[in-house]
Amino acid sequence: MDRKEFRDLASPADAREAIDSLPLEAGVERVPLEEARGRVLAERLDAELDVPGFDRASLDGYALRARDTFGADEADPARLTVVGEVHAGEEPDVDLETGQAAEISTGAVMPPGADAMVPVERTDEADEAGEVLVRTSVAPGDNVMFAGADVAAGERALGPGARITPRDIGLLSALGVDEVPVRARPKVGIVSTGDELVRPGGDVESERGQIYDVNSYTIAAGVEDAGGDAVLYPHAGDEATEMERILRQAAEECDLVLSSGSTSASAVDVIYRVIEEQGDLLVHGVAVKPGKPMLVGRLEESAYVGLPGYPVSAMMVFRTFVAPAIREAADVPEPETATVTGRMARQERYAEGRLRLMPVGLVTDGDGETLVYPVDKGSGATTSLAHADGVVEVEPGTDYLEEGSPVTVQLFSPDVRPPTLLGVGEDDPTLNRVLDRLEHPRYLPVGSRPALRRLRDGIPDVAVVAGPIAREVDAVDLGGWEREWGLVVPAGNPDDVTGLAELVDRDLRLVSRTTDSGLRTSLEAELEALAAERDSDRTTLAGAIDGYQFALRAHESPARAVQRDDADVGLGLADTADRLGLGFVSLGSQQVRVLANPDRTGKRSVRELKRALESGVDVDELE
């Protein structure tokens, strides 16, 4: 096996410097005014005209000569002859002399000869037709907006670097500008490599080891978040010629090329060749975890960063090293509100001599303080990111973060809202519907036993447990429901399965659940009872069941195996069998209970969950 080794890892600071040394700026583009919101102005815009372009009446009323109103008041109005009217959008066709007035609408051009106006509310019609009584005196300029009083030609309207707001769009509209020079968004090409990847929407063949391509759309969304313009290239596979062609095309068309999965041996070979032929490799390997195999360099005229293939590693490297460079090039300010401080919810150990980028979740404790807990299902798991709120950077020298020690969390984005409720435990369809009634909950389906363990450690607000589990934890029971469990069989029950005994006695293939689950616990209890009946023991009977040890993690997975014809019988819920249109042999019903951390019963979300449970969790009611 020929493998590239990463010796002499660059420091994170060196990697940042290398990326900063690559020019990502995309120049200037002109966009229509209606697309200018949020863009960054590339150059100063000076007013090319006066706003308004004429002396304008500010109200409905009468244009006149101020001098003609001197001394006028309610008791002793001035009497003027009305010689015409001017509406908005019309050229005045009167020229006022002393003693004359013209009816005028808001926004209309002040007629020649007039130097002020009086609002209609301060006038009366005179008894004589064609005359008006003015019951106030005005000074020259009163109720008139002079040409250029809002913006005058030549004035600096907006400066370079301004991020265009709706109000700026108002100003630009007033100036008649319908196209705005803005900083072009850096064009970021995204090339995913790997023969096993299928774009979402396609069909994956799991038996061939295919998986959906996570990085392309995720990194693209991150690029757009940072102010870049993401371009997805067709998926490159592992075939060298095709990969090289796509890389070169992306390098030609983009300011920055990101490849992911580029650290696999075959991809690295291709990237090396392209870089050697026309480019420059600046960094190969960085002392950061995850993200060690990161590459930084130039590909033809484009900047290039090679991201690891695992989604968590790719996103961590992207947000730590690449996103800041895109923001800088796009002139999008670093979000200010994107950090939160909290206390470590438990001790966390580190043994690595590398900067650790640790995804963490946040939960509020009973006193309203923020607890920070590591989320790590491994770099290959998308849920390591989806179930996290931000990142804690742990310096290379750190051996431990003690429980309770203060840490700074960089939120994934400034609009991250930490969940209101953190629940762990059993995976259950009724629970899923209950959660829909809460605002922004987080639920980790870790199974019943691990849930109780975590509740004891004091991190989650609630644990959801099912089946005959001994309660060894101090908790407040918020409520629960019953669920019918048993054996899921194909529709119509073609094997005429009637109960557990047949799994022991007949040649039927079972798919079970992991030992963490409440269903597995109930299954074991049921098998224990059968063993007692037969004067045997559980292990013996279990050994006679084909697939007893073949355990899947989620409540629907065994049923889906039956649906796919991969098994004759699946351990599952009546609810699931109904939903998937399969047959079902009931083995009983089990309690599902929602247990709260006693310190958290005052939390609003926990009280809301309790109310939701009390108001009934009947399936029909919730759908």
Next chain:
Amino acid sequence: MDRKEFRDLASPADAREAIDSLPLEAGVERVPLEEARGRVLAERLDAELDVPGFDRASLDGYALRARDTFGADEADPARLTVVGEVHAGEEPDVDLETGQAAEISTGAVMPPGADAMVPVERTDEADEAGEVLVRTSVAPGDNVMFAGADVAAGERALGPGARITPRDIGLLSALGVDEVPVRARPKVGIVSTGDELVRPGGDVESERGQIYDVNSYTIAAGVEDAGGDAVLYPHAGDEATEMERILRQAAEECDLVLSSGSTSASAVDVIYRVIEEQGDLLVHGVAVKPGKPMLVGRLEESAYVGLPGYPVSAMMVFRTFVAPAIREAADVPEPETATVTGRMARQERYAEGRLRLMPVGLVTDGDGETLVYPVDKGSGATTSLAHADGVVEVEPGTDYLEEGSPVTVQLFSPDVRPPTLLGVGEDDPTLNRVLDRLEHPRYLPVGSRPALRRLRDGIPDVAVVAGPIAREVDAVDLGGWEREWGLVVPAGNPDDVTGLAELVDRDLRLVSRTTDSGLRTSLEAELEALAAERDSDRTTLAGAIDGYQFALRAHESPARAVQRDDADVGLGLADTADRLGLGFVSLGSQQVRVLANPDRTGKRSVRELKRALESGVDVDELE
């Protein structure tokens, strides 16, 4: 003149309630995954498959049976026979027996018979071909990610109401989802009325009183900011039939119709008719300033809000009453960071019995405290908004806000960055270029005299003054430059103007600058000198100049009048004449000085301005 009166004004709370009673929700739409970022999920998404869909090798190395490695270590490796290899994206074609291993790539399917894997780093090739030495022992499951370990089929993936982040896009990608059900954005139709309005990009005829339509694009940008989908309708003019047709079309196509300028008499008539025929008028007039003539109701099946025509009034009503309703319907959370507290920079008086929505600017004083000053060039001025940072709501009972009293400012949006520098004073082309070198300055070209007044009142950081102005204010001179001023004439100087005397003696039409400007002050001094020469007085000479009193506000405006052939001579700068390709008769040069508030010389932006001035303000150098 027939006018609708607004009696019985609704309270702001009633107006809000009326808008809240109108359903704006636009239902659910399905968008492609790549457009889902930032959208709000409309329903729960459960996993429809296991991720990964198979037991997956986490590293490059060897798949094997854990039992075969028991007891193995560096000194005493286990020796296994390599019977095949499995790459990512391939179906394994081996079935391991005891004592066998298969080469395997990261992400590949674990072959049947294997229950663990060993990374290549912990192995060596054996001397015998086709064998591998395993120098560590592993347990079943080690370095394997089991099917469903990331996400299991049936698990709740994302709940309704989730605002989709790049990480959620990662999770959805992993599940193969390529289309996402999201809350549709409320469709908001925008109808501007008024014969005088021209869309930006068109030509305005100022002599007919035409102006650019400010509200359409501004309100549209505000709608998009609030999470709505803005639809601009063709400009309705004041013609009743056309206006009615457009209103009805908008009501049919949109969830909410906003009209602006709808408070003019002719527009109100049409809206009344449409509402009477099929609709409901809930509010007509609100006790708020600006915004009194606001309308709320239903037009056919659509919600309807009539906004005033003046840009400031329209935007204030929009952001205070309409934007929250759009955000609510779009399920976009109210921005949390959108308020700032500060102290009033000067006393402000109120006499109205209405809620006052006061646009304000922010400036940091020498101690880093935020000062809040009212920005009010009138409701008709776009710069009342563009030069403001937010709004202070002043309750109806308030007569005064004292200088120094604390106020809460609602920023126009959470990403508003108050300017780093507040400057006031002379309008000058060199200054405009100096300002380009600073980060996010605000400059109000109020003229030299008002600038000194404002500097004395303690609000701005710097005042820029020009010409022979007596300094009566305590200030620090940061530097300055000279500018050549004189008479701008048509290209080629067809009237052979040589100086000021000819304006007195010949029949030439002048356009001057306002008395606030440094150019006007220099002109007056020059005329004074001429009067002394002639044993006359300034007033007499000024009276002999046609247009001496015809004064424009901006440094370029007189030159532009010459360019347009509206005048023979304009008061202006050599720089302007050059730029516009006009002729120029110099009358001298004048100093432009930048004076700082003594308390603010330590501010970073003031120090940067000083450095910029010291490093040279030569025109060529700056361009």
